[in-house]
Amino acid sequence: MHKPAIINPMLHNPSSRPRLSPSSYEEDIQQVLAPRLAHFAAVARHEHVTRAAHELGVPQSTLSRAMVRLEEDLGVALFARKGRTVALTPAGRTFLTTVERALAEVERAAESVRADADPATGKVAFGFLHTMGSETVPGLIRAFRADHPKVRFQLVQNYGEAMIERLRAGDLDLCLTSPVPDAPDLVARRIDEQRLRLVVPDDHRLATRKRVRLAEAADEAFVTLEPGYGLRRITDDLCAEAGFKPRVAFEGEEAETLRGLVAAGLGVALLPPPAVARPGVRELTVTAPRAVREIGVAWLDGHPDTPPVAAFKHFLLSRRGHLLPE
Numbered sequence: 568m569h570k571p572a573i574i575n576p577m578l579h580n581p582s583s584r585p586r587l588s589p590s591s592y593e594e595d596i597q598q599v600l601a602p603r604l605a606h607f608a609a610v611a612r613h614e615h616v617t618r619a620a621h622e623l624g625v626p627q628s629t630l631s632r633a634m635v636r637l638e639e640d641l642g643v644a645l646f647a648r649k650g651r652t653v654a655l656t657p658a659g660r661t662f663l664t665t666v667e668r669a670l671a672e673v674e675r676a677a678e679s680v681r682a683d684a685d686p687a688t689g690k691v692a693f694g695f696l697h698t699m700g701s702e703t704v705p706g707l708i709r710a711f712r713a714d715h716p717k718v719r720f721q722l723v724q725n726y727g728e729a730m731i732e733r734l735r736a737g738d739l740d741l742c743l744t745s746p747v748p749d750a751p752d753l754v755a756r757r758i759d760e761q762r763l764r765l766v767v768p769d770d771h772r773l774a775t776r777k778r779v780r781l782a783e784a785a786d787e788a789f790v791t792l793e794p795g796y797g798l799r800r801i802t803d804d805l806c807a808e809a810g811f812k813p814r815v816a817f818e819g820e821e822a823e824t825l826r827g828l829v830a831a832g833l834g835v836a837l838l839p840p841p842a843v844a845r846p847g848v849r850e851l852t853v854t855a856p857r858a859v860r861e862i863g864v865a866w867l868d869g870h871p872d873t874p875p876v877a878a879f880k881h882f883l884l885s886r887r888g889h890l891l892p893e
Contacts, residue, residue, distance in 0.1 A: 695724060728795050728796075741865070825838060829847075
């Protein structure tokens with residue numbers, strides 16, 4: 568014999584219905600509605616509370632109370648009830664369509680993050696300086712994938728400060744940058760250093776030299792990266808150590824663009840070695856001051872690593888002193 572239909576008088580008296588608080592709507596949605604959506608979809612699918620409770624592995628009474636509370640929270644009757652058998656009301660059918668889309672989207676998101684964390688086929692979001700994009704990073708990834716052939720990479724090239732901001736925003740797992748950052752919310756490890764060269768036009772007065780002191784270029788026009796780039800700060804610091812402030816003629820965003828400006832006779836530059844020698848310039852060793860930039864790997868302190876990120880981090884740290892091509 569069927570039990571009498573469950574009637575909730577609050578659904579028929581709008582003034583007595585508890586509504587979601589506008590001042591804390593997002594919190595109410597997450598804490599009150601969200602956990603009940605899968606329960607609602609199961610009851611709607613089976614049109615039977617007991618069968619839905621069996622599928623979900625929850626007591627029938629708990630599921631019945633959850634559905635009543637859901638209707639109270641919404642202030643709308645979602646089911647027409649007859650014992651444990653239920654049928655969706657028009658409002659219930661409308662609500663179910665959106666709930667099913669939302670649950671499917673949540674499941675897709677869950678599958679995505681599970682896939683990204685998979686030890687064998689997961690993803691690493693990796694940032695690096697533009698000057699490391701043509702040779703250093705491809706070589707690193709090739710070496711890493713010898714033992715992890717299916718790990719995927721999301722690669723981001725940028726200047727140092729922009730990469731640190733993306734690291735803080737959660738867009739990157741790791742980044743290779745210079746100078747090595749020193750910030751309380753980051754962990755950074757120095758893993759190599761790169762010699763900088765004074766790049767001059769091939770018809771320059773210093774072009775026949777192999778080695779120079781940086782002070783010998785004190786009267787030259789310099790082409791540099793824009794302020795905010797790590798290499799620009801290093802250039803300014805090295806010139807100051809050599810006893811002068813560089814006279815900046817042109818500023819750019821790419822090291823190879825600066826080499827082109829040098830080849831055109833528009834100035835000299837302090838740059839890391841190129842992946843491929845460029846015609847029209849000479850690359851001179853700087854003997855004083857010691858012209859190097861430190862390369863470090865950085866990550867967000869306290870941020871848990873997925874297995875592929877942990878593996879790539881260990882790989883980078885294991886290559887200390889051997890990160891850059893000779």
